[in-house]
Amino acid sequence: MSRQSIRKTIIVISFILFPITLYYFSPYLIIEALTQHVIAGSFIVFSLMLIGSIFIGRLFCGWICPAGGLLESCTIINDHRITIKKAKLIKYLIWFPWILTIMILLLLAKDNLRIDFFYQTWYGISISDPYGFIIYFAVVFLIFILALTLGRRGFCHTVCWMAPFMQLGMWIQKKLHIPHLYLQATAEQCISCNMCSKKCTMSLSVMELVKSGKIEDYDCILCLECVDSCPKNIINLKLK
Numbered sequence: 320m321s322r323q324s325i326r327k328t329i330i331v332i333s334f335i336l337f338p339i340t341l342y343y344f345s346p347y348l349i350i351e352a353l354t355q356h357v358i359a360g361s362f363i364v365f366s367l368m369l370i371g372s373i374f375i376g377r378l379f380c381g382w383i384c385p386a387g388g389l390l391e392s393c394t395i396i397n398d399h400r401i402t403i404k405k406a407k408l409i410k411y412l413i414w415f416p417w418i419l420t421i422m423i424l425l426l427l428a429k430d431n432l433r434i435d436f437f438y439q440t441w442y443g444i445s446i447s448d449p450y451g452f453i454i455y456f457a458v459v460f461l462i463f464i465l466a467l468t469l470g471r472r473g474f475c476h477t478v479c480w481m482a483p484f485m486q487l488g489m490w491i492q493k494k495l496h497i498p499h500l501y502l503q504a505t506a507e508q509c510i511s512c513n514m515c516s517k518k519c520t521m522s523l524s525v526m527e528l529v530k531s532g533k534i535e536d537y538d539c540i541l542c543l544e545c546v547d548s549c550p551k552n553i554i555n556l557k558l559k
């Protein structure tokens with residue numbers, strides 16, 4: 320089994336488990352819990368994403384994210400590479416007011432906070448939870464429709480509320496020069512076949528990055544498609 324088959328199997332399984340894990344990726348539950356002075360499971364999960372990304376970048380997006388499983392399955396229907404940069408601003412327009420709300424609620428509740436990882440639910444959606452079903456299908460529909468209309472990883476580029484946490488982590492990693500996973504390439508051996516760019520899950524111009532001598536990008540999810548598709552084996556995952 321190739322590395323990419325293993326990766327895709329993992330994210331598809333993660334998507335199958337999404338009815339169970341849904342609430343741990345909920346942006347709404349954080350707010351609702353904080354109004355009751357509770358740190359919910361999704362707060363902890365997003366915090367771990369931020370801390371983790373300082374060392375492993377967006378590995379979560381490429382290898383674990385449940386949305387990734389659905390998004391990459393949708394490439395069977397639409398595998399269009401996304402190059403519209405302005406669409407990426409949408410997620411920040413969502414993220415900043417959301418983070419601001421969380422910070423205000425944290426300040427208001429700072430002296431009276433308790434942690435409840437299983438706030439509201441620990442088992443995901445259930446038959447007795449009709450709202451859970453509505454939320455689940457609404458989120459899945461959003462992911463599906465963006466992948467179908469925009470193309471490859473359409474949801475990640477436009478509205479994903481988890482990506483900015485990891486991009487912030489990558490920014491901290493760069494500013495503080497923290498050892499982290501990254502892609503390194505030997506530009507001199509590149510034969511300009513462009514296979515890496517064609518295969519890039521996040522539609523990056525990988526060949527140009529290789530030739531610029533710097534292959535790091537805030538949109539890179541370390542899926543390693545470029546590493547595995549390069550006929551000259553000149554892209555490698557390293558720890559620096």
Ligand code: SF4
Binds near residue numbers: 515540541542544
């Ligand atoms: S640059 Fe390579 S590792 Fe990063 S998203 Fe593109 S294909 Fe994946």
Ligand code: SF4
Binds near residue numbers: 504511513
């Ligand atoms: S796949 Fe490898 S050889 Fe081809 S353009 Fe990319 S880095 Fe160069």
